[in-house]
Amino acid sequence: MKKNLFNIFFIFIIFFSSKAYSNTSSDKLYEKIDLFGEVLEKIKQEYVDEIDQADVMDSAINGVLQSLDPYSAYMSPELFKNMQTESRGEFGGLGIEIAMEAGVVKVIAPIADTPAEKAGIKAGDYIVRINDDQVQGKTLMEAVKLMRGPVGTSTNLTVRRKGIKKPLKFKVVRKIIEVKSVEAKILGNKNNIGYIRLKSFNENSDKQFIKRIKDYEKRRKLIGYIIDLRNNPGGLLNQAITITDFFLEDGEIVSTKGRRVSETRKFFARTGDGIKGKPIIVLINNGSASASEIFAGALKDHKRAIILGENSYGKGSVQSIIPLRNGGGIRLTISKYYLPSGKSISEVGVSPDIIIKEKDEFELNSDNDNQLNYAIKLLQS
Numbered sequence: 233m234k235k236n237l238f239n240i241f242f243i244f245i246i247f248f249s250s251k252a253y254s255n256t257s258s259d260k261l262y263e264k265i266d267l268f269g270e271v272l273e274k275i276k277q278e279y280v281d282e283i284d285q286a287d288v289m290d291s292a293i294n295g296v297l298q299s300l301d302p303y304s305a306y307m308s309p310e311l312f313k314n315m316q317t318e319s320r321g322e323f324g325g326l327g328i329e330i331a332m333e334a335g336v337v338k339v340i341a342p343i344a345d346t347p348a349e350k351a352g353i354k355a356g357d358y359i360v361r362i363n364d365d366q367v368q369g370k371t372l373m374e375a376v377k378l379m380r381g382p383v384g385t386s387t388n389l390t391v392r393r394k395g396i397k398k399p400l401k402f403k404v405v406r407k408i409i410e411v412k413s414v415e416a417k418i419l420g421n422k423n424n425i426g427y428i429r430l431k432s433f434n435e436n437s438d439k440q441f442i443k444r445i446k447d448y449e450k451r452r453k454l455i456g457y458i459i460d461l462r463n464n465p466g467g468l469l470n471q472a473i474t475i476t477d478f479f480l481e482d483g484e485i486v487s488t489k490g491r492r493v494s495e496t497r498k499f500f501a502r503t504g505d506g507i508k509g510k511p512i513i514v515l516i517n518n519g520s521a522s523a524s525e526i527f528a529g530a531l532k533d534h535k536r537a538i539i540l541g542e543n544s545y546g547k548g549s550v551q552s553i554i555p556l557r558n559g560g561g562i563r564l565t566i567s568k569y570y571l572p573s574g575k576s577i578s579e580v581g582v583s584p585d586i587i588i589k590e591k592d593e594f595e596l597n598s599d600n601d602n603q604l605n606y607a608i609k610l611l612q613s
Contacts, residue, residue: 268292294371301565302331302338303551305372309559325380326387327409328353329465329521331547332372336360339391340545341465341519343411344431351404353391355463355519355545360399361390381406413467414440416448424453425611427604429460429597430475433467433523438474445478445506456511456611458604459527462541462596466522469550473499476530478506479537483572485530488550490567495550505536512537513607516584521545522569529571529582538610539584541603548577586610 275283290306297304327346330337337359342349360367362378370378379387386405393400414437415429426448430441448454466472469488476485480501487498514528514537525544531537548569555561570576591602599605 291371294373297562297564298332298371301549302333302372303547303549303563304565305332305563307373307561307563308377311373311377312555312559312561325406325409326353326389326404328379330359330372330375332375333358335368336392337367337372337375339519340521340547341463343409343465344415344429344463345412346409347404347407349463351402352400353389353402353404354393355517357391357393357400359389359391361388363388383407413437414444416444418448418452418454419458419608420455420612422612424455425608426452426454426457427460428457430464430524432464433471433475435468435471437467437471441475442478442506449507454510456513457507458513458515458607458611459537460515460597460604461520461524461528462515462517462603463519464521464524465519465545466524466547469523469526472523472526476527477501477503479512479531480534481505483534485572486526487570488567489570490550492566495567511611513610514539515541515603515607516544516582517542517590517603518545518581520582521547525577525582526569526571529575529577532582532585533572538586539582540586540607540610541584541588542590543583544577544581546577546579546581548580 272288275288276285290308294306297306326348327343328348329340329343331340332338339348339353339355339357339359341355342353359375362375365378367375379389381387383406386403389402389404391400391402411432411434413430413432413434415431417427419425419427426445428441428444430437445457469486473485481504482501485499485501487496489496512531514531516524516528516539520528520541521544525546525548528537528539528544532539549565550567550569551563552566553561553563568576568578571582586606588603588606591600594600594602597604
């Protein structure tokens with residue numbers, strides 16, 4: 233069957249392109265389709281090793297998608313099924329959000345309290361080898377497949393990190409990843425600062441987040457809040473909108489612009505400020521991406537919060553998951569985010585009002601967390 237696949241596909245291309253030449257405006261496109269068929273035929277006839285033609289076609293599809301941007305990709309039926317569990321907050325793996333950049337896997341952020349974070353993987357790391365496999369030349373989904381495996385087994389990651397000459401090696405043990413997106417506690421020398429760490433924007437984040445703050449508002453006299461979005465890789469757009477809306481009296485939160493009219497929309501605040509104007513400091517770093525940048529960017533544009541830390545990642549695009557007939561799917565960029573100011577965050581990110589870089593021996597949410605310590609002092613001053 234696989235041997236016939238190539239021939240059928242090649243015949244289809246030739247037939248389809250010859251029919252289409254009546255439309256002169258499409259000549260160049262169909263010349264490329266003919267060329268693609270010719271290349272496939274040469275591979276079949278001349279390549280040194282026998283190839284799996286179905287795998288070649290999958291790679292071709294991936295190549296088309298990954299030429300568009302770092303986030304569009306093809307998912308096999310197996311990967312598509314695994315992906316569907318991620319947005320529900322439980323899945324197996326290492327616990328990192330990744331993208332392709334310059335042919336290697338770039339870590340957007342390790343998810344909080346997962347094997348990857350505990351092993352020492354950091355936002356901005358480049359994964360160059362997974363076990364014995366070189367990442368260069370592989371697709372994003374091929375890299376994902378290499379990192380997945382039975383719970384309890386381990387994988388060895390070799391990474392390049394900015395400022396460090398030698399590659400770093402990490403052994404990461406796979407486990408079921410349960411994404412508990414909200415962590416909250418009271419901070420400050422007078423126990424009067426609410427601290428909310430939002431680790432991701434999944435299906436239940438808004439309910440958990442708002443419930444925590446409403447409980448604090450009823451039971452405690454707080455002077456302000458620290459919202460920690462560091463290493464939050466993003467998630468669902470509607471969650472970012474609902475949580476941002478909770479702090480704004482009115483005004484635009486975010487807009488999306490795409491080719492389709494349905495993908496060009498504006499979202500506005502409507503519920504009123506849930507903490508009645510109390511000061512907010514939002515912590516971000518280069519692992520804060522996507523939905524995190526919508527939240528931080530909107531509050532910054534409305535001058536509703538002080539943004540503190542380091543520049544965010546710069547992922548300002550919306551991906552749609554589109555099922556395919558074979559049981560797989562594609563992740564395709566369909567629109568871009570724009571902040572209330574009209575600025576795009578793509579490849580730029582959100583810049584902090586106060587830049588505080590991680591110091592040596594930095595550890596998130598610990599005594600050595602100089603960014604959090606600065607935010608506490610700022611609220612208490």
